[in-house]
Amino acid sequence: MRRFLFFLFLVTSLFATNPYVAKDFSGLIGQIPGLADELIRMHLTLYEGYVKNINLITDGLKKLQALRQEGGVSFGALKKQWSWEYDGMILHELYFENLAPGGRALEDGPLLKKITDTFKTLDSFKREFKNVGMIRGIGWVVLTCEPIQGNLVINWIDEHNIGELVKGKTLLVMDVWEHAYITQFGLDRGRYIDIFLNNINWDVVTKRVEQSSKKSSLKNPSIVYRKN
Ligand SMILES: [Fe+2]
Numbered sequence: 063m064r065r066f067l068f069f070l071f072l073v074t075s076l077f078a079t080n081p082y083v084a085k086d087f088s089g090l091i092g093q094i095p096g097l098a099d100e101l102i103r104m105h106l107t108l109y110e111g112y113v114k115n116i117n118l119i120t121d122g123l124k125k126l127q128a129l130r131q132e133g134g135v136s137f138g139a140l141k142k143q144w145s146w147e148y149d150g151m152i153l154h155e156l157y158f159e160n161l162a163p164g165g166r167a168l169e170d171g172p173l174l175k176k177i178t179d180t181f182k183t184l185d186s187f188k189r190e191f192k193n194v195g196m197i198r199g200i201g202w203v204v205l206t207c208e209p210i211q212g213n214l215v216i217n218w219i220d221e222h223n224i225g226e227l228v229k230g231k232t233l234l235v236m237d238v239w240e241h242a243y244i245t246q247f248g249l250d251r252g253r254y255i256d257i258f259l260n261n262i263n264w265d266v267v268t269k270r271v272e273q274s275s276k277k278s279s280l281k282n283p284s285i286v287y288r289k290n
Contacts, residue, residue, distance in 0.1 A: 079120070082151065084113040087158040094161055096257035101246045108241060109158070112151040119144045149222035153202055156235040162263035169264070173233075173271050180214045188259050194218055195238050195255045201225070205234035205267075207274060231274040234267050 087109070091102050119140050126137045168174050168184060181187035194216050195203045202219040209229040219225040226232075236258050243254035 081117040082113050084110045093163040094261050098246045109154040112147050116147045116151055146223050157237045160263050160266045161261050165261045166263045166265045173268050192255045200239045203236045206230040233270050
């Protein structure tokens, strides 16, 4: 009986949560001016790998927990890898979601006001965003609304999991891993960034602002990150 109960526990714990499912971004292929179909196709395949891996790691952790092997090296390694894969999955989804063919304009409103209060103009914001994107290394450039004062910050994320602002609201995401551009642009990362900036879906970014918590506040545009 005890064996049966243990087996039952093992099986139910393995299937207690639903697996993550890759979102369908295939509509971007052939639709983003300046980004080659093959580049986007490869990038989407790579994103699907993150979804596959997060599910494999989740299952692996459950198996180790069911066997009560949480103290081992394998558990620790998988646990750390889980965060890396998870952040990689989510950052890719945010990145693909904030792309649109030819971009969508940023309309007058709290976000534009906040950006101009912080960076003077939308163009100067883009210049600063690009400057951060040119930092040597692999990672992400993110526009974040930090949660304490509601300031806008352009922050660099190393790989996927080093540099996120805890509790910050992620508004705009750009992938600057080499796989995001090197097969089409070689070492000319700047050209890739220019194309990204021309294809931002500001409607999506604005929605992210609206969905952010009441505390974070783009609702209080008088609070600024920095005035030059
Ligand atoms: Fe990527």
